[in-house]
Amino acid sequence: MSLLFKRRSSGATERKLTIWQKITAFFLAHVRQWLASLGGIWRDPIPSLLTVAVLGVSLTLPATLYVIVKNTQSVEDSFQNAAQISLFLKQQSSQQETAEFVRRLQQNHKIEAVQFISASAGLAEFSQSSGFNQALSLLDENPLPDVVLVIPAADYRTASAAQTLLEELESAANVDAGKLDITWLKRLNAIVSLVQSAMSALTLLLCLSVLLIVGNTIRLSIVNRREEIEVQKLVGATNAYIHRPFLYTGLWYGFFGGLIAWLSIEVIRWNLSGAISEIASLYQSDYILIGLSANEMLFLLGISMGLGLAGSYLVVRGQIKQIEPES
Amino acid sequence: MIKFEQVSKTYAGGQTALRKVSFHLQAGEMAFLTGHSGAGKSTLLKLISIMERPSAGEILINGHALSRIGSRQVPYVRRDIGMIFQNHRLLKEQTVFDNIALPLVIEGYSGREVHNRVMAALEKVSLTSKQRYLPHMLSGGEQQRVGIARAIVNSPPILLADEPTGNLDPELSVDILRLFEDFNRAGACVLIATHDLGLIARLRYRTLTLKNGEMKQDFMQTGQSS
Numbered sequence: 001m002s003l004l005f006k007r008r009s010s011g012a013t014e015r016k017l018t019i020w021q022k023i024t025a026f027f028l029a030h031v032r033q034w035l036a037s038l039g040g041i042w043r044d045p046i047p048s049l050l051t052v053a054v055l056g057v058s059l060t061l062p063a064t065l066y067v068i069v070k071n072t073q074s075v076e077d078s079f080q081n082a083a084q085i086s087l088f089l090k091q092q093s094s095q096q097e098t099a100e101f102v103r104r105l106q107q108n109h110k111i112e113a114v115q116f117i118s119a120s121a122g123l124a125e126f127s128q129s130s131g132f133n134q135a136l137s138l139l140d141e142n143p144l145p146d147v148v149l150v151i152p153a154a155d156y157r158t159a160s161a162a163q164t165l166l167e168e169l170e171s172a173a174n175v176d177a178g179k180l181d182i183t184w185l186k187r188l189n190a191i192v193s194l195v196q197s198a199m200s201a202l203t204l205l206l207c208l209s210v211l212l213i214v215g216n217t218i219r220l221s222i223v224n225r226r227e228e229i230e231v232q233k234l235v236g237a238t239n240a241y242i243h244r245p246f247l248y249t250g251l252w253y254g255f256f257g258g259l260i261a262w263l264s265i266e267v268i269r270w271n272l273s274g275a276i277s278e279i280a281s282l283y284q285s286d287y288i289l290i291g292l293s294a295n296e297m298l299f300l301l302g303i304s305m306g307l308g309l310a311g312s313y314l315v316v317r318g319q320i321k322q323i324e325p326e327s
Numbered sequence: 328m329i330k331f332e333q334v335s336k337t338y339a340g341g342q343t344a345l346r347k348v349s350f351h352l353q354a355g356e357m358a359f360l361t362g363h364s365g366a367g368k369s370t371l372l373k374l375i376s377i378m379e380r381p382s383a384g385e386i387l388i389n390g391h392a393l394s395r396i397g398s399r400q401v402p403y404v405r406r407d408i409g410m411i412f413q414n415h416r417l418l419k420e421q422t423v424f425d426n427i428a429l430p431l432v433i434e435g436y437s438g439r440e441v442h443n444r445v446m447a448a449l450e451k452v453s454l455t456s457k458q459r460y461l462p463h464m465l466s467g468g469e470q471q472r473v474g475i476a477r478a479i480v481n482s483p484p485i486l487l488a489d490e491p492t493g494n495l496d497p498e499l500s501v502d503i504l505r506l507f508e509d510f511n512r513a514g515a516c517v518l519i520a521t522h523d524l525g526l527i528a529r530l531r532y533r534t535l536t537l538k539n540g541e542m543k544q545d546f547m548q549t550g551q552s553s
Contacts, residue, residue, distance in 0.1 A: 002403065002406065003391065003403045004388050004391050004407050005389055005407055025437070029435065231416050231417075234405065234410055234416065235405065235406075235429055235430040235433060235477065236402045236403065236404075236430060236433055236434070237433045238399075239399075325378055326378070
């Protein structure tokens with residue numbers, strides 16, 4: 001396109017290209033610049049390496065926290081049936097009433113499973129496991145009440161929901177008392193939610209730092225290449241043309257930063273897996289540490305590349321506009 | 328082709344570089360712009376390539392008023408103007424070939440077209456054998472020729488040169504001027520700013536003389552032996 005000279009041909013218009021060829025040429029030009037920016041990083045690796053390393057560390061922190069929360073949640077899930085409710089029935093209630101009560105519990109949609117342990121069965125189990133066999137046989141009558149073990153439905157297993165369910169069940173006529181051992185569950189939940197909110201705050205801050213780090217690195221490389229940019233402007237490069245390599249560099253920084261973060265997580269996980277499996281074996285559990293899934297890894301890369309691009313975009317526009325050729 | 332109408336330029340500090348300058352350079356014309364340093368030669372060239380904007384007056388290129396050209400369109404105007412600088416302004420880390428190819432790559436020519444045109448430009452300035460060299464491996468005159476090749480590689484209708492022979496000995500200067508004459512014969516409008524009066528005297532071309540920002544003389548240099 002020539003603004004001043006109508007008949008003058010220029011690069012894009014001179015050759016008679018089909019639309020398809022133009023589109024291909026456009027993408028080819030972008031791919032070329034994309035690869036060229038990788039070449040630029042390769043030729044001047046030290047500052048790029050440092051930046052990428054800082055990005056990697058910045059991204060590793062929130063990603064590690066995420067993995068910790070994810071693992072804690074999976075531990076928590078596996079202990080969910082600990083949120084079981086024991087209901088101690090009144091001694092005076094008849095067998096029929098008890099059977100009716102258990103039947104009603106089984107129909108309650110908030111409850112997943114009900115297990116009835118009669119007083120005599122309870123006594124038998126207790127005498128067997130406690131070793132008080134002799135002492136118990138001296139008792140005139142069975143001191144134990146009938147017990148109903150209730151496992152809440154999935155939606156009612158959290159500490160607060162289970163508590164509400166307990167209160168509801170306790171209000172039943174033939175229930176003497178209910179018990180829900182949830183203090184430790186409450187604590188775990190509180191810690192997890194603390195870690196989660198700390199994680200969101202930290203993630204936000206670290207994402208911001210990624211943005212600033214990329215922005216600053218790109219700004220420095222623009223300053224270093226000021227002369228080249230001036231020459232490009234002198235021979236008719238548009239701002240968009242000059243922006244592109246810097247934007248692609250930001251994208252690459254994000255990509256490599258994300259890759260480093262993922263690798264660090266894998267290394268940490270590999271490093272910890274021995275200790276974890278030892279602890280797990282002591283608890284007779286086959287628990288293993290979960291890493292990032294393929295989707296989560298792609299998400300991590302996407303986020304880091306997005307941050308790299310955004311950080312560079314924030315700087316590039318203003319900086320390139322400022323540089324005007326002087327002779 | 329290039330028309331100045333009462334153009335003045337005052338810099339932000341209050342320093343007046345040009346005062347009501349008017350002239351008209353015809354299409355296919357070649358002219359010298361001369362005057363002592365600080366007379367406003369560089370400013371005049373910068374106004375044509377829109378590196379500066381005039382404080383008053385109007386500049387027209389091929390009938391288009393430059394005041395109507397927005398900052399987003401400036402790059403497209405510069406593609407029609409080949410510029411040559413005293414300090415060459417080559418990219419130090421790129422080869423001679425890549426330096427010359429820059430305007431074509433920016434305009435989006437295909438790889439083959441870029442190659443053909445760069446080779447043609449290299450041949451015109453007789454540097455074909457040094458296309459893989461980096462600028463610092465070349466002599467001053469050779470570097471200037473690379474700058475010229477870059478300016479003409481996309482065959483612009485206008486060629487501006489700011490002290491193109493400033494650092495060269497007289498013999499090389501004449502060679503460089505012969506190149507400009509060639510491009511002028513091929514149809515380009517050429518404007519050369521120089522304070523090398525000896526050089527001007529040897530060639531018969533129109534000469535615009537600036538003094539303290541004012542156009543003092545605009546005459547046809549008449550025959551002296553070259």
